[in-house]
Amino acid sequence: MADTATYRTIWRWHFYAGLFVLPFVLILSITGSIYLFKPQIDRWEERDYRGLSLDGAVSADRQLEAVRAAYPDAVFNHYRLPEHPGDAAVVQVGLPQGGLADVFVSPQGEVLGAIDPAERISTVVADFHGSLMLGDWGDRLVELVASWTIVMILTGLYLWWPRPFRAGGTLYPRLSLKGRPLLKDLHRVTGFWIAGLVLAMLASGLPWAGTWGSAFKWARTELGLVDGPQDWKIGSGADAPKVTEADTGWIISAARAHEGHDHGDMPMEGGTDAATSGDPLPLSHYVAAAQAEAMAFPVLVLPPNAPQRFGPPTGDVWTVKSEAQNRPLMRTVTYDPVSGDELSRTGFADKHPIDRAINYGIAWHEGQLFGIVNQIVGLLTALALIGLSVVGTLMWLKRRPAGRLGAPAPGRSRAGPALLAIMLVMAVLLPLFGASLVVLWVCDRLYRLVRRGGEPVSPIKG
DSSP: OOOHHHHHHHHHHHHHHHHHHHHHHHHHHHHHHHHTTHHHHHHHHTGGGSSOOOTTOOOHHHHHHHHHHHSTTOEEEEEEOOSSTTSOEEEEEEOTTSSEEEEEEOTTSOEEEEEOGGGSHHHHHHHHHHHTTSHHHHHHHHHHHHHHHHHHHHHHHHHHSOSSOOSBTTTBOOTTOOHHHHHHHHHHHHHHHHHHHHHHHHHHHGGGSHHHHHHHHHHHHHTOSSOSOOSSOOTTOOSSOOOOHHHHHHHHHHHHTTTTOOOOSSOOOSSOHHHHHTOOOOHHHHHHHHHHHTOOSSEEEEOTTOOOSSSSOOOSSEEEEEOOSSGGGOEEEEEOTTTOOEEEEEEGGGSOHHHHHHHHHHHHHTTOTTTHHHHHHHHHHHHHHHHHHHHHHHHHHHHSOTTSOOOOOOOSSOOOHHHHHHHHHHHHHSHHHHHHHHHHHHHHHHHHHHHTTSOOOOSSOO
């Protein structure tokens, strides 16, 4: 028979954790479910720029010139190859007044329209999902919620453990029951079956979180665990690349270097007179190189010193890279800006095992590691988590005395050494959880001082 005091202590932790995270779990589950389908949402948002005629198609250089004419003072950031023949190319530019524009250019070199990357549907949903659109404070709040959700799941698994074992109510709900007993079965069984998936989802999101991610980044770099920059963002910082005025000089001059020249409608091949004379090769040369690589969409061609979403500017090289959400498919190739010779080539296999593990987790978290199967699993997990929250709330409302919170009564013994050790380990692994425990302990002590002589309601004592 389980220790009643320990059981009540853990039940109490589970109750308070659920009470705190419930509204946020609903928000994060809904926004996360939407973001799982980012590729489909992006295609729908770009529907007017897809499936165009290829008659009279011009080179990437002509497309860039059309964008330059429409945005004469903008900075050329990158060229995104069409996903399919007939789709518009995307030229991203940095605007002089600040911000970015994804400019859609037809195969014939006509500017069709533009989208601010920060206002894309998927970007807005991601911002709400990651920080509730509250900046750094929102990011820390989401991280705190994720930490307490982990506590809720682990305590829930302890409460689920059958004493003694029986399949009904443990592995499947007993649908013959009614009222609160049926709700309890649904809550227990659903929680068991999705616990592993939710824990994996939460753990894979921690490298992005402001506090946890920053601590990991420090350990990753300062302790020499991994060489090279990481390729995921931390905290609520926008994905939009940032570039200083000093960085843009070469970009602007390079983009205009061929302004008065006619490169024809076909991509330029290597070994051109321009390369021999020392002039930089045009965009179309590197677009042709990118097409030959057959990388996973989206494929970007970045000029020298262009800003990147992650890491520093590209340096004095042309860069062709895949930014596929299925991160194991990401690849990067760099080229000499004058000769067009390949200078470097990196792929997923070249990353440190730690970075590979995190990128696998990110791809899973975003629903892209196994394509549509991953999206469906993620969606079902989110829906089950919503259902679990609703059923838990109904259970609480049914047992709550009128006018009272209805928290489980505290046990009569202090938490044992094993439970305290587990709490300490979790406080170290989840810094914001640890900080919140300190706050709760201080509040508990103050409450005890005020109440003098009364029985304290302690989140730490059983």
